[in-house]
Amino acid sequence: MKNIKYDFKSVIDRHNTNSLKWDYFDDDIPMWVADMDFKVAPAITESILKRANHPVYGYTVVSDELYDSYINWWNRRYDFKMSREDMLYSIGVMPSISSMIRCLTDIGDEILIQSPVYHVFYYVVEDNNRKVVENELIYENGEYNIDFDDLDEKLSKVKMMILCNPHNPIGKIWSKEELSKIGELCCKHDVILISDEIHCDLTDPDVYYNPFEVSSDYEKAITCLSPSKSFNIAGFQSSIVHTKNSELLEIIKTQLHVDNSDSTNVFATTAVIAAYNESEEWLNQLKDEIFENKQIVKKYLKEELPIIKLVECDSTYLLWLDCSALNVPSKVLSGFLRENQGLFLSAGIDFGKSGDNFLRMNIACPQKLLKEGLGRLKAGITALTIIK
Incomplete structure (x- = not known):
């Protein structure tokens, strides 16, 4: 049903739902595990x-x-x-x-x-x-x-x-x-x-x-x-x-x-x-939303945080961020962002030794959360570079 515009903008409170992403760890902005913070397709509900x-x-x-x-x-x-x-x-x-x-x-x-x-x-x-x-x-x-x-x-x-x-x-x-x-x-x-x-x-x-x-x-x-x-x-x-x-x-x-x-x-x-x-039309609109989120991240990193490079991709809602210019182990970097900013990104080392210069970011969330996460990423990187 192409005349229906599905809602990918509303922020859904997932606390107290036994959510691995939101309840298991005490983080303000969890952008790690691969599930989405969008409402599912109405037909499924x-x-x-x-x-x-x-x-x-x-x-x-x-x-x-x-x-x-x-x-x-x-x-x-x-x-x-x-x-x-x-x-x-x-x-x-x-x-x-x-x-x-x-x-x-x-x-x-x-x-x-x-x-x-x-x-x-x-x-x-x-x-x-x-x-x-x-x-x-x-x-x-x-x-x-x-x-x-x-x-x-x-x-x-x-x-x-x-x-x-x-x-x-x-x-x-x-x-x-x-x-x-x-x-x-x-x-x-x-x-x-x-x-x-x-x-x-x-x-x-x-x-x-x-x-x-x-x-x-x-x-x-x-x-x-x-x-x-x-x-x-x-x-x-x-x-x-x-x-x-x-x-x-x-x-x-x-x-x-x-x-x-x-x-x-x-x-x-x-x-x-x-x-x-x-739910095919819901998926097609979801893909448009995720693509738009990718463009937001790409623009933000280029203009506000050029020390981090986005690895170009054409699939998934998981972005692979090249943080090699920081010269900080990914576990240390991920841990600092969580402690300093309440932002949880996956450490690249978890995906193999060759991933240790990277962080993985899940962008399958409403843009309000995405922009909050990007702001916290910048604040955390800024604080880390000052400490260094």
Whole structure:
């Protein structure tokens, strides 16, 4: 419904809702964890209220309508043609990846990730008693690229690769050519490829990401998808695993069941269907809002805080800030901003050693909060440079 203008300006008080972002830590402006401070799409709220009005909340099955909503969404928007028989339901992308690590690799195996990258990739590998191998991205002239020579060498030693597509925290959309080359190298070394595509919808307006399985025909590729980031419904814990490899699919299916990760809750299916079937225009307007927020940050840093450089990106609502000119470790910098200004940004070191000159900022919030956060960032950096 394009005639409806959705509200992304109102500041929502999220205190006392058991919010990880707002209640768990005592910070004035939390701009770290990847959830949004916007109202969800009205269709989602309406669907949840409708289901809540039924007085029984018993065990729930995953409906065919949910799978159809995924199939139609990816076919329509990304030309990714999925079939029901190639899909598995799971409570979340990271639980799925954890399960796949357990059933597709052995204790002590090496698993490759491309750093700086989402910090939970490290945990999920190491907590399952596997070893992390890093293919560090090349950072030159404010831009990141893949070191394919290093990737080729390291894939020869590992059992699995976990790809972040689009990439968190740098916000880059990998090209079809890059994804195809990754597939060729994984095929060359017989490496299982898991593609985490949870941020795929959150691109700049009129920009689209490239699904790995559309860009490469590698037969040992697995894709993890979820509406949780796109529609701010992570609390419902819902995702799917997709692969055209029937042998891998059966192994994963068994492991998800063993891990009790293949069931849904009474509201999750309802929320997902409402998101994909009724909330596309809300998402399109959200993308416009996030893009506008990016321009605010870019202009502010250029005019008010040029010592910090914004790494250009075309996806996600997470900005990667180059703070190398400050010559301060990211943990120290992040800690100082929290203590001095009540501003919580993620320390770059959390995403790998190569991220230690950076901070990650979540800008998925009303502009009033964003501008307050930027003001506190400037005040904190000013205070820090005076102390130094």
